[in-house]
Amino acid sequence: MGKIKVSDCQRDGVVIEGLKVIEPTVFGDERGYFMETYNYNDFKEAGIDVQFVQDNQSSSKKGVLRGLHFQIQFPQDKLVRVVSGEVFDVAVDMRKGSATYGKWFGVLLSAENKKQLFIPKNFAHGFLVLSESAEFAYKCTDFYHPNDEGGIFYGDPEIGIEWPVPEGMELIVCERDKNWQGIKSLGEK
Secondary structure, eight states: OOOEEEEEEEETTEEEEEEEEEEEOEEEETTEEEEOSOOHHHHHHTTOOOOOOEEEEEEEETTBEEEEEEESSSOOOEEEEEEESEEEEEEEEOOTTOTTTTOEEEEEEETTTOOEEEEOTTEEEEEEEOSSEEEEEEEESSOOOTTOEEEOOTTOTTTOOOOOOOTTOOOBOOHHHHTOOOGGGGOOO
């Protein structure tokens, strides 16, 4: 079927190794459209050779900010996309010893642009819902393990994420996500 377009993600002119924006080929006509959201062979050819074992989907309303989350003992690669609505999606490099440790990358994911973000293991992840609501879907390379989730504060000044919060938008953040510590609490790279 179709091939995918894969782009490296950069922050401050430096490529964040392993983090990729995926643009699927979309076939459209007067009836609507068709696209492959995942094809192992296409992804492998693009250098993303992982085995996904679980799919998840969430629904959130405008202003919801989820994250920044990561898995501690059972890290996961993730392939994330938006089924309906629009989110600003963020990944932060948490790989100890990485040249881009603590660097973040953000991308607008929407049902309209159909972009996906491939997030390697040992990245923190979060998103902000910009539309009235959004359905968010993601594939993972490890199963969910209760009590294995870690996090860092979404507003950590050390990371400096530039969340595109429109004027007048009230953020909706759960207590746990409000109370995560900054990246310095995890130790130095």
